Amino acid sequence: MKYLRQEYFDFKKIIGRIPHLVDFLKVDGAVDPMKFSTHSGTWLEFVSRVEDSEELATLCSHQDLLPVLRFFTDLTPLRRAYEAVIAKKALEAGQVSLSEARDELSKYLAIPHLPTIDYAFDFLSGRFFDSSEKTKYQDRLFIRQGQQLLLAPKLSQLCRIESLLAPLLDLLNYGILSYQLEFEDADYGVPHFKLWENYTMRDVALMCNTLRTHSSFRGQGLITTDKDFFMFVDLHKEADVKESINYQDKFEGPRHFQWESPNTTSPQSGTGQKLIQHEKQGISMHLFARKFREIENIAQPFTYFGKVIYRHHDPERSKPMRISYLLENEVPADLFYELTTKV
DNA sequence: ACATCTACGACGCTTAACGC
């Protein structure tokens, strides 16, 4: 915190006033402002904590603003532009239709994808919330009516006050601008993955437009949908890791990965067969890995390594199965070195 | 006083185990 505070005031000095999030994109070598919100929940809460300002404290105590800021902060850094661009348009115009959303998105993306726009409408209106998110966000975000996305009454009221709308637009603008810097306008399709970018398990739920509750994307290292299997790997296990989950997962080379299934999966089971015959069954296997589960108590995202193809498995092993996969994309040398060197 | 750490429950889903 002490260090964060210092970084904040250093940057404030450069800008000459309390910075906006977008200011961090205008200065070469500026720190990643997301670490301030990672620490405090939102950028607004961080600034309010380090600045002795009554005005900021009032903003922070606003009952309807903070949840909305929190919702979009959790989406940032954006892994795709759809949700933020649509939300921004809705905030500015009061509502947005599917076709207006497509027009707006075509300013940012080479090929706006209609089913994904439709999905983003459902997402923004809370269709994929779990029960705790419903109580947290319900009636505070957006409402879908057929082709239209409307602001919920509380959000609509909030937007009439400039000082409340400003931090929200700053956050969305920051998200969209930094997305463009990282991803440009390329079409990534569905699931919307870019090689060697970072994703959380939850991000993956959004990227593949799942109809399930997003918070269900967690658990035993393997998340499955009809057409896609997502493998999540921690390469470095803590010394006190439980033996039951101490999987022997490792890169055997820049194109080969040894993976162990969840400790309940046998080769005979439905899942086991799909892990082996995924090509025949039309299932894509996606590999995600990270070196450490958390650093300084902050959960780390996974890096996307693209699709993999079954090579062989050890028939002697069950629960867990041990399978060797071939990567479609060779891991870049520097990344491979970083992941495979000992701590 | 405020920051940081620790322990633990909620959450959704799959698979194994159980009861009939």
Place this chain on the structure above:
DNA sequence: GCGTTAAGCGTCGTAGATGT
């Protein structure tokens, strides 16, 4: 054999404890 229940998983949020 079929439906139901329980266990286990990782992440996040938070309450309570400890540190500065």
